[in-house]
Amino acid sequence: MKTIGITGGIGSGKSVVSALLELYGIPVYIADEESKRLTQSSPVIRKGLIELFDESIYTGEGLDKRRLASLIFGNPQMLKAVNSLIHPEVYKDYLQWTESKNTELCALESAILFESGFDKLADYTVMVYAPEEIRIQRAMNRDNSSRTDVTNRIKNQLPDEIKRDKSDFVILNDGIQALIPQVESLLKQIRPTL
Numbered sequence: 345m346k347t348i349g350i351t352g353g354i355g356s357g358k359s360v361v362s363a364l365l366e367l368y369g370i371p372v373y374i375a376d377e378e379s380k381r382l383t384q385s386s387p388v389i390r391k392g393l394i395e396l397f398d399e400s401i402y403t404g405e406g407l408d409k410r411r412l413a414s415l416i417f418g419n420p421q422m423l424k425a426v427n428s429l430i431h432p433e434v435y436k437d438y439l440q441w442t443e444s445k446n447t448e449l450c451a452l453e454s455a456i457l458f459e460s461g462f463d464k465l466a467d468y469t470v471m472v473y474a475p476e477e478i479r480i481q482r483a484m485n486r487d488n489s490s491r492t493d494v495t496n497r498i499k500n501q502l503p504d505e506i507k508r509d510k511s512d513f514v515i516l517n518d519g520i521q522a523l524i525p526q527v528e529s530l531l532k533q534i535r536p537t538l
């Protein structure tokens with residue numbers, strides 16, 4: 345099975361590209377979503393987060409995501425500790441997921457594909473790119489968050505130029521260029537029989 349790694353900074357439009365890939369029959373593992381599920385279900389993550397912070401990091405409704413975000417995105421050491429706890433569990437979960445899929449081609453979406461080392465699981469890497477100001481506006485609107493919340497996350501992600509250099513393909517999602525032809529072109533290059 346071949347894997348497409350999809351990355352791009354916050355608000356670039358990875359989820360939109362992933363939804364298109366799904367429409368072409370390509371299963372996509374969305375690391376953000378699965379890591380959220382694992383923060384609820386994995387005893388290893390729960391224990392680790394409680395040790396790093398305290399019991400109140402979990403409330404009756406599950407992980408206090410807003411609080412965790414406020415504790416890690418301005419504190420590189422704490423972010424590193426949380427990443428080191430969560431990413432190995434996501435990695436294991438991803439391997440199980442691929443085993444359950446009987447497909448020639450799948451995709452792995454992560455904003456921090458290169459930062460986390462998950463790019464090593466990918467045969468092809470694709471960056472979804474949009475100019476930073478557009479990304480900030482999209483993320484603020486989508487999450488009802490402040491500019492500072494969004495830029496604090498951007499500061500903890502690889503700069504766009506580096507992501508672009510590391511990626512095999514770039515999809516431009518600036519709201520002007522149409523996405524479907526770009527996704528089709530990508531798939532034609534990866535899967536010429538499409």
Ligand SMILES: CC(C)(COP(=O)(O)OP(=O)(O)OC[C@H]1O[C@@H](n2cnc3c(N)ncnc32)[C@H](O)[C@@H]1O)[C@@H](O)C(=O)NCCC(=O)NCCS
Nearest residue numbers: 353354375376379409412413430434454455456497500501
């Ligand atoms: C801190 C948490 C609870 C905040 O949850 P929230 O619902 O606000 O954000 P969500 O998970 O949907 O992420 C939104 C975006 O934030 C950015 N982001 C999230 N985690 C990280 C990270 N570790 N490093 C840099 N950017 C990140 C990404 O662009 C992501 O798409 C959550 O982001 C988290 O648990 N992050 C650590 C785990 C992780 O690295 N997840 C990313 C993929 S494995």
Ligand SMILES: Nc1ncnc2c1ncn2[C@@H]1O[C@H](COP(=O)(O)OP(=O)(O)OP(=O)(O)O)[C@@H](O)[C@H]1O
Nearest residue numbers: 353354355356357358359360455482486517518519
């Ligand atoms: N071309 C576009 N035109 C208008 N809105 C868009 C476009 N692409 C994405 N959006 C919107 O911008 C927001 C961010 O897009 P999306 O959630 O796909 O980003 P993402 O890269 O997955 O972000 P994150 O890293 O935060 O998960 C969403 O609300 C989405 O609907």
